[in-house]
Amino acid sequence: METNIGTDHYELAADAAAELARRTGVERHDAAVVLGSGWAAAADDLGAVVADVELGDLPGFPAPTVVGHRNLARSVKVGDLAALVLGGRAHLYEGHAVHTVVHGVRTAIAAGCRTIILTNAAGGLNPTWPVGQPVLLCDQLNLTGTTPMVGPPPPDDKPARFVDLTEAYSPRLRALAMDVDPTLPEGIYAGLLGGAYETPAEIRMLQTMGADLVGMSTVLEAIAARHLGAELLGVSLVTNAAAGLSDEVLDHTDVLDAARDAGPRMVALLRGVLERL
Ligand code: 8IG
Numbered sequence: 001m002e003t004n005i006g007t008d009h010y011e012l013a014a015d016a017a018a019e020l021a022r023r024t025g026v027e028r029h030d031a032a033v034v035l036g037s038g039w040a041a042a043a044d045d046l047g048a049v050v051a052d053v054e055l056g057d058l059p060g061f062p063a064p065t066v067v068g069h070r071n072l073a074r075s076v077k078v079g080d081l082a083a084l085v086l087g088g089r090a091h092l093y094e095g096h097a098v099h100t101v102v103h104g105v106r107t108a109i110a111a112g113c114r115t116i117i118l119t120n121a122a123g124g125l126n127p128t129w130p131v132g133q134p135v136l137l138c139d140q141l142n143l144t145g146t147t148p149m150v151g152p153p154p155p156d157d158k159p160a161r162f163v164d165l166t167e168a169y170s171p172r173l174r175a176l177a178m179d180v181d182p183t184l185p186e187g188i189y190a191g192l193l194g195g196a197y198e199t200p201a202e203i204r205m206l207q208t209m210g211a212d213l214v215g216m217s218t219v220l221e222a223i224a225a226r227h228l229g230a231e232l233l234g235v236s237l238v239t240n241a242a243a244g245l246s247d248e249v250l251d252h253t254d255v256l257d258a259a260r261d262a263g264p265r266m267v268a269l270l271r272g273v274l275e276r277l
Helices: 009-024 040-044 103-110 171-180 200-208 219-227 252-276
Strands: 031-034 048-054 072-078 081-087 115-124 134-143 186-192 213-215 231-241
Touching: 009 048, 009 072, 009 103, 031 103, 031 252, 040 072, 040 081, 040 252, 072 252, 081 103, 081 252, 103 115, 103 219, 115 134, 115 219, 115 252, 134 171, 134 219, 134 252, 171 231, 171 252, 186 219, 186 231, 213 231, 219 231, 231 252
Parallel strands: 031 081, 031 115, 115 231, 134 186, 186 213
Antiparallel strands: 048 072, 072 081, 115 213, 134 231
16 A cells, blocks of 8 residues: 655645645635535536636646546635635545545645535435435545555644544534535445445445445545544535445446536535535
């Protein structure tokens, strides 16, 4: 497993944040939204676009390989708030090191963001949730076998060596989201290394473990965000029933279709939360 030990990941994030400020002309951002598969459309209607920056032009960001992810950092004005929309994500299954996977979140926090909103497309384990159902994350299972905590802590020991993940997903932000959309259910997201979807036996295992959603992202970024003290909100869009729970064959195209159809509702939710921060 590649870990980039020896690299100063926090310094790299600070470099990326400085370059982001230079290219956007925005000195400080307040909140960041990381867009999951198919959420790209949500970026377009969130607010007034101030600037777009190719993520590949910022230190530490890799080229994208997943269809449905735009490799863009977009600075958007939502009311008085400077929001940073990250329309590109690195995944472990692409072969990226864990520190590359969380680099966007660390960069956003170095750019000033005190609030991180992680979005994703996920498989649903709750059979009552239809495709297109948005779900607030209330907790997570990190089943990736790794963590962004690996490697030396920053030299000044700030942030600390360990991080408390009780209430990792902010009760305050979840309440704000419920304000915007009172029908939102909450669920526990299981994050796996991925590459393949699960077998039906693995889905039964995850149900036993208490998971409501399953996906290949988010959990590492959530840990990195909490480690750096940001307030965290997570939203999944159920784009398929998990393996064995329906007769459908799991296919990334269906994921993108479901996400596109749910776009307007997701935009309203994200904008509503940002306006209430
Ligand atoms: I969208 O069913 C989406 N992403 N692991 N399993 C996993 N990731 C997913 C799934 C799913 N659906």
